[in-house]
Amino acid sequence: MGYLKSFFTFSWDIIKVAAIALVLAGLVRYFLVQPFFVEGASMEPNFEDGEYLLIDEISYYFKTIEREEVIVFHYPLDTSKYYIKRVIGLPNETVEIKNGGVVIYNDDNPDGFSIDENYLPREGITTGDVKKKLGRNEYFVLGDNRLASSDSRQWGILPRNDIVGRVWVRAWPVAKAAMF
Numbered sequence: 560m561g562y563l564k565s566f567f568t569f570s571w572d573i574i575k576v577a578a579i580a581l582v583l584a585g586l587v588r589y590f591l592v593q594p595f596f597v598e599g600a601s602m603e604p605n606f607e608d609g610e611y612l613l614i615d616e617i618s619y620y621f622k623t624i625e626r627e628e629v630i631v632f633h634y635p636l637d638t639s640k641y642y643i644k645r646v647i648g649l650p651n652e653t654v655e656i657k658n659g660g661v662v663i664y665n666d667d668n669p670d671g672f673s674i675d676e677n678y679l680p681r682e683g684i685t686t687g688d689v690k691k692k693l694g695r696n697e698y699f700v701l702g703d704n705r706l707a708s709s710d711s712r713q714w715g716i717l718p719r720n721d722i723v724g725r726v727w728v729r730a731w732p733v734a735k736a737a738m739f
Contacts (some may be wrong), residue, residue: 593723595631595641601702601709602629602643605678611731612643616724624649624698624719626663626674629726629739632700636714638721644710647674648699650719653692656712659684661701679703687712696720 597610606612606629614631624630626646634640648654653664655671662671685705689712693699696719702708711717726739 600707601704603704605703610729612726613728613730614724615727631723633721635721644700644702646698647701648693650693650695650697654699655690656685656687661685
């Protein structure tokens with residue numbers, strides 16, 4: 560009888576540990592880190608189709624979104640879809656695309672400045688003729704593959720509420736694994 564009681568006690572302990580582990584994993588998955596698969600060519604060569612990323616969903620509650628960070632967000636025209644892009648324009652700035660480049664106007668730089676986009680291929684140009692003034696909780700995002708990206712040049716500004724989080728880890732392929 561003692562063996563049977565020990566077996567049931569041991570089994571009950573295993574069930575409790577498994578249940579706690581599942582609850583903790585669920586909390587991490589839904590509130591802290593979210594997996595994301597890159598689809599398409601809009602972020603090449605930096606992020607390629609089929610790569611598996613982990614998205615940090617919590618840091619933007621404690622820090623501001625910064626220019627040039629790569630984020631995942633709900634596509635504003637269909638919030639059931641997720642997009643990955645790079646932040647170019649921040650709240651209360653004006654973003655102008657002209658002559659193949661990007662110029663940012665803000666309170667510190669009323670005459671504008673060009674951002675050093677060293678993550679783009681050398682031959683990369685930014686097509687379009689766009690000038691957008693961003694509001695208090697609005698962002699301007701672009702894909703790294705400017706010739707193959709649907710981004711703020713086409714569909715407009717990105718509301719802060721649509722941002723899911725920033726790219727934190729590239730987990731797959733293992734040979735290209737990295738933290739950002």
